Amino acid sequence: MTAAATEPFGPLAPFAHPAFFYRDEQEYLDGTLPFVHDGLDAGEPVAVAVPGKNLALIKDALGDAAGAVRLLDMREAGRNPGRIIPGVLRAFADAQPAGRRVRIIGEPVWAGRSDTEYPACAQHEALINAAFQGRTATIMCPYDVARLPEHMVADAYATHPTVIHPGTRTARDNDAYAPGDVVSRYNEPLAPVRDALTFSFVSDSLPHARHVAVGEGARLGLVGVKLDDLALATAELTTNSVVHGGGSGVLRVWAEDGYVVCEVRDEGRLADILAGRRPVPRDQRGGRGILLVNLIADLVRVHRSDSGTTVRCWFAR
Structure with missing residues (x-):
């Protein structure tokens, strides 16, 4: 040195x-x-x-x-x-x-x-x-x-x-x-989880995906603002999957160490390493999905691969 x-x-x-x-x-x-x-x-x-x-x-x-x-x-x-x-x-x-x-x-x-x-x-x-x-x-x-x-x-x-x-x-x-x-x-595969609620979605089932996540989050102990945050994160991530990730994806929700965890997996490739970490200009349309999730979740982990992208986010109960 x-x-x-x-x-x-x-x-x-x-x-x-x-x-x-x-x-x-x-x-x-x-x-x-x-x-x-x-x-x-x-x-x-x-x-x-x-x-x-x-x-x-x-x-x-x-x-x-x-x-x-x-x-x-x-x-x-x-x-x-x-x-x-x-x-x-x-x-x-x-x-x-x-x-x-x-x-x-x-x-x-x-x-x-x-x-x-x-x-x-x-x-x-x-x-x-x-x-x-x-x-x-x-x-x-x-x-x-x-x-x-x-x-x-x-x-x-x-x-x-x-x-x-x-x-x-x-x-x-x-x-x-x-x-x-x-x-x-550290772009490592996220550990598989058993006993998670799993829901496959396409464009027409986006509202149902959000409903499923909110229902399971409430059952697992989320209330108030945290439950609203889960709903918003689910809506943003599933919509991203439909628009940018091949038109479909898989939603999973489960409880883990005092958190409710929401995961969305799709076949899209997230090439921008700063996606979700870069402020978006006010006059830009779109591009706020993962950024918004980062701002409201207690933890967000992303795994990128040639076969798709997985975003996992944690909300404290």
């Missing part, structure tokens, strides 16, 4: 995405606070989206300056990793004046993320680079190397073009950077 630039936290133009490795609370603050203050001093809009405990650390340490920073609990805003780019990072960046550099701390990977959630986290980190290509932004992603397993730290190297090691403030070039490999590696 060689030093990137003399600027703290890496090169400033046009997009920087360093991984910041830390081992304890002091190292965390030693790395995050200067990053925030440097942004504020430069007149850059600053956002911090990290898990609640770390958010409290930063907020307390910033004191009065915290009022100038957009603060978000990543356990809520980014529970579904597929929501982070459109609903957190781009939502903040796109709200700023055109061409103005933004500075964001985003911590989507923390100890306690489930094995079901983590593949979506790794893909998210890899896809940030494509989603912000050519934009003026610095997004620093902290990783707790004392608590995270080795494969997650290895993935951090693969998804960030530069890294900041504990006790330093200088981003260094990263020879292990290979985001495409991470996207492909």
Whole structure:
């Protein structure tokens, strides 16, 4: 590894995405606070989206300056990793004046993320680079190397073009950077599930597919807004299958670890790796299906293959 630039936290133009490795609370603050203050001093809009405990650390340490920073609990805003780019990072960046550099701390990977959630986290980190290509932004992603397993730290190297090691403030070039490999590696087949309600649908049966999903979701314990979210996700995904996935598909619904899970499988090929993660212009017609599902579901996983696409989404009971 060689030093990137003399600027703290890496090169400033046009997009920087360093991984910041830390081992304890002091190292965390030693790395995050200067990053925030440097942004504020430069007149850059600053956002911090990290898990609640770390958010409290930063907020307390910033004191009065915290009022100038957009603060978000990543356990809520980014529970579904597929929501982070459109609903957190781009939502903040796109709200700023055109061409103005933004500075964001985003911590989507923390100890306690489930094995079901983590593949979506790794893909998210890899896809940030494509989603912000050519934009003026610095997004620093902290990783707790004392608590995270080795494969997650290895993935951090693969998804960030530069890294900041504990006790330093200088981003260094990263020879292990290979985001495409991470996207492909975690495009893994979703584990088969027994005892799921299964319904095959075509265009004429779209209303019935939604009715079936809502009935089963209610039977399994979903109520209120969550049941409405399941209905909306089912409508969007099944309609996508009819319009873009060969005219038909298969809907499955089941209960799993405190969630109701909805899956839609069809023969379409989802070639756009940023589908569902890219904000859609207001004047664009269509193209919001998977994006909408990402924004309302607690977790979304997608498997792409030559034979079709499977989208699986989780809703907490």
